[in-house]
Amino acid sequence: MKHLVYALALCFSYSAMAATYDVLMLNKSKSGEVMVFEPAYLKIAKGDSVKFIPKDKGHSVESFKGGLPIGVAGWKGGLNKEITIKFDQEGIHVFKCVPHFAMGMVGAVQVGAPKNLAQLKALKMSGKAGVQYAKILSQVK
Numbered sequence: 781m782k783h784l785v786y787a788l789a790l791c792f793s794y795s796a797m798a799a800t801y802d803v804l805m806l807n808k809s810k811s812g813e814v815m816v817f818e819p820a821y822l823k824i825a826k827g828d829s830v831k832f833i834p835k836d837k838g839h840s841v842e843s844f845k846g847g848l849p850i851g852v853a854g855w856k857g858g859l860n861k862e863i864t865i866k867f868d869q870e871g872i873h874v875f876k877c878v879p880h881f882a883m884g885m886v887g888a889v890q891v892g893a894p895k896n897l898a899q900l901k902a903l904k905m906s907g908k909a910g911v912q913y914a915k916i917l918s919q920v921k
């Protein structure tokens with residue numbers, strides 16, 4: 781009986797708690813890509829959080845200007861800093877690594893429905909960042 785109560789308590793605490801997902805900042809991914817977020821695209825529920833973890837040195841994550849749902853404030857990590865962001869607003873939230881953006885180090889978190897997709901499709905990035913960004917948008921559903 782004691783065990784059953786404990787198990788039930790665990791169930792309740794899990795369902796009441798929003799999830800936290802890890803996004804790693806890496807010099808090299810398992811598939812051999814250099815300077816990447818892993819995963820670079822992630823779909824979560826409203827109220828969930830993402831913990832950005834600098835597994836390697838030299839990375840710095842921040843929200844991408846013009847890449848957030850309207851009305852959402854930008855945010856900024858720091859060099860070699862771990863940062864946890866709670867996502868309360870529906871839509872796609874784009875972020876980048878400041879030192880490696882030109883090398884294609886860009887990512888996005890989709891929170892619920894992609895209500896700002898048209899806005900984000902109009903957002904232009906050049907070079908490797910553009911290639912990576914197109915790959916991210918192709919995964920939005």
Ligand SMILES: [Cu+2]
Nearest residue numbers: 839877880885
């Ligand atoms: Cu980086």
